[in-house]
Amino acid sequence: MSLEEKLVREMRKRGKKVTPQRRFIFQALEKESDHHPTAEEILHTVRQTLPDVSLTTVYNTLHNLVEMELLREVDLGEGMTRFDTNTDIHHHLLCKRCGKLVDIHRQFRNVFLPPEDAHGFIITSHQVIFEGICLDCQMKAGMLKQ
Amino acid sequence: MSLEEKLVREMRKRGKKVTPQRRFIFQALEKESDHHPTAEEILHTVRQTLPDVSLTTVYNTLHNLVEMELLREVDLGEGMTRFDTNTDIHHHLLCKRCGKLVDIHRQFRNVFLPPEDAHGFIITSHQVIFEGICLDCQMKAGMLKQ
DNA sequence: CCCCAAATTATAATCACTTCAAATTAAAAC
DNA sequence: GTTTTAATTTGAAGTGATTATAATTTGGGG
Ligand SMILES: [Mn+2]
Ligand SMILES: [Mn+2]
Ligand SMILES: [Zn+2]
Ligand SMILES: [Zn+2]
Numbered sequence: 019m020s021l022e023e024k025l026v027r028e029m030r031k032r033g034k035k036v037t038p039q040r041r042f043i044f045q046a047l048e049k050e051s052d053h054h055p056t057a058e059e060i061l062h063t064v065r066q067t068l069p070d071v072s073l074t075t076v077y078n079t080l081h082n083l084v085e086m087e088l089l090r091e092v093d094l095g096e097g098m099t100r101f102d103t104n105t106d107i108h109h110h111l112l113c114k115r116c117g118k119l120v121d122i123h124r125q126f127r128n129v130f131l132p133p134e135d136a137h138g139f140i141i142t143s144h145q146v147i148f149e150g151i152c153l154d155c156q157m158k159a160g161m162l163k164q
Numbered sequence: 165m166s167l168e169e170k171l172v173r174e175m176r177k178r179g180k181k182v183t184p185q186r187r188f189i190f191q192a193l194e195k196e197s198d199h200h201p202t203a204e205e206i207l208h209t210v211r212q213t214l215p216d217v218s219l220t221t222v223y224n225t226l227h228n229l230v231e232m233e234l235l236r237e238v239d240l241g242e243g244m245t246r247f248d249t250n251t252d253i254h255h256h257l258l259c260k261r262c263g264k265l266v267d268i269h270r271q272f273r274n275v276f277l278p279p280e281d282a283h284g285f286i287i288t289s290h291q292v293i294f295e296g297i298c299l300d301c302q303m304k305a306g307m308l309k310q
Numbered sequence: 311c312c313c314c315a316a317a318t319t320a321t322a323a324t325c326a327c328t329t330c331a332a333a334t335t336a337a338a339a340c
Numbered sequence: 341g342t343t344t345t346a347a348t349t350t351g352a353a354g355t356g357a358t359t360a361t362a363a364t365t366t367g368g369g370g
Contacts, residue, residue, distance in 0.1 A: 035337075139259065149288055181317065220319065
């Protein structure tokens, strides 16, 4: 089942309308699922086939999906929010130079806060963010030996 | 040696001027060091004794300190940047309800990316972010048994 | 005490995102 | 198929944090 089909079903299941705008946004999410797109990027992709969609609709739809827990927001202090269709637990690796963002599927069993370190918080999630310099940026900077 | 003294010394060491504005910003950072203040919070504190400082100066000074690696920016997607005078490696615990941000000084030895998972990146740092609900917010929401 | 590069300031601009109110429309009811 | 209506879409205006600009002031070396 494609992501579009899945999201259409989930919308229907919750009595939400399936508009053309939403379908194309779902398609754009599927097409760009590998690189954690921003709302603007989704808008740009959707406008290639539906030139009059508004940015507001894109934000509306993305926020709906987040609320429905079918989409995850990833915010790493770059000044804009990225969206992640992968809602499984996973972590991220960010290039400080170009902003490239890669999934890390490794588990870190060790990452757990025992009650005495939790300051009374109820802990609902955690994420690990690695930062560094990607291959392309090492290349551009002439950082590769050999 | 107080934080103010330390920062004044570091400024002098790099040939930077020590202005009254900067001194009061250093004092504000020291005073608020426990709660990861924003630029606006620093501005507010400084204005209690120096009512005419500009927000621009606060941002300038904070960014200088970040560049000098004497201050760390913490951005967790709350829409504004917080500043952290603790530049040692440590992690954070964030309340999703009220934004309270607490330091975690525990080490997670496990958190390391072996080359085969690093996608060719040179990894320069990592951070763990825990999210949850703080005691105060549990209280307000009547979530505490007993 | 002078000098001037560095720092400060007010103002305007930017940028991602949100709000709003009017126009459109999906889909349920007939 | 037609009607109905609440949900959705839309462009325009608004927000809030941060940055840019350019004129004014000043710390600190000589
Ligand atoms: Mn991801
Ligand atoms: Mn901290
Ligand atoms: Zn890169
Ligand atoms: Zn809280």
